[in-house]
Amino acid sequence: MAKITLDDLRHAYVPNPQGPDDYALKQLDISFEDGGAYALLGPSGCGKTTLLNIISGLLTPSHGKVLFDSKDVTGLAPDQRHIAQVFQFPVVYDTMSVYDNLAFPLRNRGVAEADVDRKVREIAAMIDLEDTLENRASGLTADGKQKISLGRGLVRDDVNVIMFDEPLTVIDPHLKWQLRSKLKELHQRVARTMIYVTHDQTEALTFADKVVVMNVGQVVQIGTPVELFETPAHEFVGHFIGSPGMNILDCEVKGGKAFFRGQEVETANAGAVKDGESGPLRLGVRPEFVSLAERGIEAEVVKVSDSGRYQIVETRVGDAPVKLLVNEGVEIPTGRTALSFRADRTRIYRDGWLVASGETR
Numbered sequence: 001m002a003k004i005t006l007d008d009l010r011h012a013y014v015p016n017p018q019g020p021d022d023y024a025l026k027q028l029d030i031s032f033e034d035g036g037a038y039a040l041l042g043p044s045g046c047g048k049t050t051l052l053n054i055i056s057g058l059l060t061p062s063h064g065k066v067l068f069d070s071k072d073v074t075g076l077a078p079d080q081r082h083i084a085q086v087f088q089f090p091v092v093y094d095t096m097s098v099y100d101n102l103a104f105p106l107r108n109r110g111v112a113e114a115d116v117d118r119k120v121r122e123i124a125a126m127i128d129l130e131d132t133l134e135n136r137a138s139g140l141t142a143d144g145k146q147k148i149s150l151g152r153g154l155v156r157d158d159v160n161v162i163m164f165d166e167p168l169t170v171i172d173p174h175l176k177w178q179l180r181s182k183l184k185e186l187h188q189r190v191a192r193t194m195i196y197v198t199h200d201q202t203e204a205l206t207f208a209d210k211v212v213v214m215n216v217g218q219v220v221q222i223g224t225p226v227e228l229f230e231t232p233a234h235e236f237v238g239h240f241i242g243s244p245g246m247n248i249l250d251c252e253v254k255g256g257k258a259f260f261r262g263q264e265v266e267t268a269n270a271g272a273v274k275d276g277e278s279g280p281l282r283l284g285v286r287p288e289f290v291s292l293a294e295r296g297i298e299a300e301v302v303k304v305s306d307s308g309r310y311q312i313v314e315t316r317v318g319d320a321p322v323k324l325l326v327n328e329g330v331e332i333p334t335g336r337t338a339l340s341f342r343a344d345r346t347r348i349y350r351d352g353w354l355v356a357s358g359e360t361r
């Protein structure tokens with residue numbers, strides 16, 4: 001196992017990159033702590049696979065270093081990095097038994113047969129394949145095959161990191177949650193460093209202790225699921241994580257006070273906004289932190305839909321749409337109403353980024 005550090009990393013697929021737009025991965029300085037469960041989360045094309053390939057050694061970065069503990073592995077081939085990978089499509093040897101599939105990486109490394117047997121049985125029990133060990137791998141369903149891919153990583157003691165690239169893509173929807181919770185449980189048992197790549201926020205937030213959120217080749221925030229929910233460091237995080245995402249509303253700040261459509265709004269950080277700095281100012285507040293009120297920001301209810309767990313109320317403040325969540329059973333007024341934004345969860349963003357207020361996150 002190892003701590004993985006990406007030091008001043010950048011990558012461009014074009015030969016002579018001229019500016020930031022030419023980089024598929026812009027400046028990255030991140031550490032993945034030894035034994036941590038991480039997710040790389042972001043939309044298609046944000047650079048997740050590029051980053052994974054740089055860590056595994058399939059791709060050499062155009063700039064910067066990859067360190068495993070303090071060892072520079074930037075120039076090392078994948079097989080020299082001791083990495084296990086689980087891809088979208090399970091990689092199994094169909095003609096072999098489940099047992100031989102799991103034993104393969106150990107036999108390949110010349111491990112004694114008694115140790116192979118002990119390890120294969122231990123891991124098979126962990127991933128619930130002990131009853132199918134003698135069966136041919138070809139007969140397994142996709143989730144069984146994906147467990148083999150994972151098991152081949154787990155049997156090895158020399159693995160620095162197990163990396164998952166959208167591993168649930170071909171799994172039946174009703175089995176996805178089972179495999180997802182299995183992965184989480186396994187991480188807690190084996191405490192190996194795991195990096196899980198996905199564009200699906202549910203997968204990322206349920207698996208990872210820390211989520212690395214990426215957008216257009218950049219890391220916009222690294223945080224626990226709670227931090228990403230409660231304190232998005234960038235408008236993108238607020239909007240991409242959550243369902244529905246954070247309300248992002250044009251605003252003005254004058255003398256440390258925030259105004260939305262001419263109405264004053266109490267926020268956590270308007271006092272930190274300096275007059276005269278450039279970049280558009282916006283106010284971010286999640287629908288969970290907006291409520292109906294007797295008095296407050298004047299709004300108009302335009303639509304109510306039921307998510308099954310709560311009502312999603314769509315309102316307009318002037319021409320700006322504002323969503324809020326209201327418990328089931330609460331009567332929603334039609335037409336004009338008033339809204340209240342929870343002050344400690346309402347924040348100002350300048351040019352996309354959270355304006356630092358010095359509050360503890």
Ligand SMILES: Nc1ncnc2c1ncn2[C@@H]1O[C@H](COP(=O)(O)OP(=O)(O)OP(=O)(O)O)[C@@H](O)[C@H]1O
Nearest residue numbers: 013014024042043044045046047048049050051199
């Ligand atoms: N081999 C390549 N040659 C040139 N450009 C590439 C290559 N691979 C990826 N890119 C570009 O680099 C950027 C990042 O792509 P990457 O595949 O890493 O993103 P991703 O987040 O993994 O997306 P997805 O979820 O769709 O796989 C994209 O703009 C993509 O078009």
